[in-house]
Amino acid sequence: MPKIILIRHGETDWNRQGLIQGRTDNSLNTLGFQQAREAAPLFQDLAINAIISSPMLRAKQTAQTLADHLNYTDEILYDSRIVERDFGEANGKHVDEAYAKVFTGDILNLETEQAIMDRVMEALYEFGHAYPNDDQIILVVAHSHVIKAALCAIAPEHYTFKEKLVNVSANFLQFYPLTDEWKIEAINVTITPNQTSLV
Numbered sequence: 231m232p233k234i235i236l237i238r239h240g241e242t243d244w245n246r247q248g249l250i251q252g253r254t255d256n257s258l259n260t261l262g263f264q265q266a267r268e269a270a271p272l273f274q275d276l277a278i279n280a281i282i283s284s285p286m287l288r289a290k291q292t293a294q295t296l297a298d299h300l301n302y303t304d305e306i307l308y309d310s311r312i313v314e315r316d317f318g319e320a321n322g323k324h325v326d327e328a329y330a331k332v333f334t335g336d337i338l339n340l341e342t343e344q345a346i347m348d349r350v351m352e353a354l355y356e357f358g359h360a361y362p363n364d365d366q367i368i369l370v371v372a373h374s375h376v377i378k379a380a381l382c383a384i385a386p387e388h389y390t391f392k393e394k395l396v397n398v399s400a401n402f403l404q405f406y407p408l409t410d411e412w413k414i415e416a417i418n419v420t421i422t423p424n425q426t427s428l429v
Contacts, residue, residue: 232358232366233415235273236377236401239284239292240265245397248325250332251288252317258291262397266292269398270299272421276367282307282357283371286314292398293371311353314373316341333391343391347383350376354412358405377401384412396420 240262244251258266278300283293285308293306318339320328331337354370361368374395380403381389395401395418402415 231364232279232361232368232405232407234354234357234368234370234403234405236380236403237269237292237296237369237371238374238377238395238397238399238401239286239288239371240269240295241397242288250317250320250323250325250328252314252321253286254321255287257287262288263291263295265398266295267299269400269420270296272400272419273300273369277365278302278369279361279366280304280307280357281369281371282309282312284308284312284314284373284376285310286373289371289373293369296369296371309353311349312370312372312376315346315375315379343379343382346375346379350379351383354380354403354405355410359407362407381414381417385414388414393417 240258242251242256242262243259244254244256246259281293281297281302283289283306297306316339317332318337320332320337320340328337332340335342357368357370375391377395378391378393381393382391398420400419401417402419404413404415
């Protein structure tokens, strides 16, 4: 029963400004790097078998910062299936202006909830089967709607895409390879005092 820990990237300037980032490839800001450093002790007692990241810059920087502070020396793996949701015409707009329309699907070229759930779960099943042993732990550094997609796909009766996830929060999943079943153990776990709760 491998454990997969989904981690949201640290803060960017667009997070701070309340702008929808989507596929815009922004860097972490100063606080975002600090958040990633402060989050590392949450995982320091875990024997991490792999770190897998979205190839987007803010996720890569978060993953590398965590790896550096955890003395993780293996190669960080990257998977394009866990890039952030494509928000179409809402990209770059303020959440107050466009976010309500995201939930109704009334946005041109918006990636659907089903589409992001399909690609994210395809990746997570693959990660789980690649590291099937009971004591294996995988850190997956990704994005808000990627993590929401996983939560909604696994437990749609409990979660929606309106779930609030703070930057560098950890979301703990247990995977059962023999039955392809998932268990959500905890969400939004963080030890950094410098949290940001945005989209």
